[in-house]
Amino acid sequence: MSDWYSRLTEYFPEKEMKSKRHFELLFQEKQGIYQLLEGPDYVVVYFEKADYLFIDFIIVFGSNRGKGRGSVILNELKQKGKAIILEVEPATPRDPDSEKRIRFYEKNGFLKMDGIGYERIHVVTKELNKMDIFCWSPVHTPEHWVYDRIKDTYVEVHAFKVSELYGCNPQHVSEVLWLKEPTYS
Numbered sequence: 001m002s003d004w005y006s007r008l009t010e011y012f013p014e015k016e017m018k019s020k021r022h023f024e025l026l027f028q029e030k031q032g033i034y035q036l037l038e039g040p041d042y043v044v045v046y047f048e049k050a051d052y053l054f055i056d057f058i059i060v061f062g063s064n065r066g067k068g069r070g071s072v073i074l075n076e077l078k079q080k081g082k083a084i085i086l087e088v089e090p091a092t093p094r095d096p097d098s099e100k101r102i103r104f105y106e107k108n109g110f111l112k113m114d115g116i117g118y119e120r121i122h123v124v125t126k127e128l129n130k131m132d133i134f135c136w137s138p139v140h141t142p143e144h145w146v147y148d149r150i151k152d153t154y155v156e157v158h159a160f161k162v163s164e165l166y167g168c169n170p171q172h173v174s175e176v177l178w179l180k181e182p183t184y185s
Contacts, residue, residue, distance in 0.1 A: 004043045011059050015127040022165050047157050054153045055086040074108050083137035110134040115143040117178045123166040
């Protein structure tokens with residue numbers, strides 16, 4: 001294996017990252033469920049359950065960026081026939097790539113789950129991390145279904161062994177994720 005962790009930390013901000021030990025424990029203790037795919041120009045880390053797949057990290061490097069490599073990777077994952085859920089940083093002027101990422105996922109058939117709120121305080125940096133939830137599915141997938149799966153992901157991946165690894169308790173899932181009240185005009 002190459003140094004996939006260094007490759008991720010070069011791109012993703014610290015407030016979105018896990019420690020390398022956190023990743024290693026997930027790979028070890030959730031073997032076959034929490035997985036790493038990598039090639040010379042990409043890294044994908046994902047969590048797979050019977051009815052959905054959560055992409056924790058996906059990145060294409062170098063000259064292959066913007067040339068369809070990411071779409072090929074997503075299409076390979078779509079072949080599993082399961083819903084694919086991921087977290088995406090909202091578009092912000094501070095990060096010019098944020099709009100490109102959103103357009104990339106939308107171009108690949110992902111829909112933003114407007115009814116799901118997500119705000120997590122990073123266990124190390126203590127920074128607030130607000131994310132949007134996106135989902136692609138081969139069949140109609142209601143937001144409450146996605147909400148239940150992203151809650152499961154938070155508990156099984158993001159909060160996994162946080163006390164042991166970082167010396168603090170993880171936020172309760174109800175503090176991090178919620179269904180927004182529908183607004184009517």
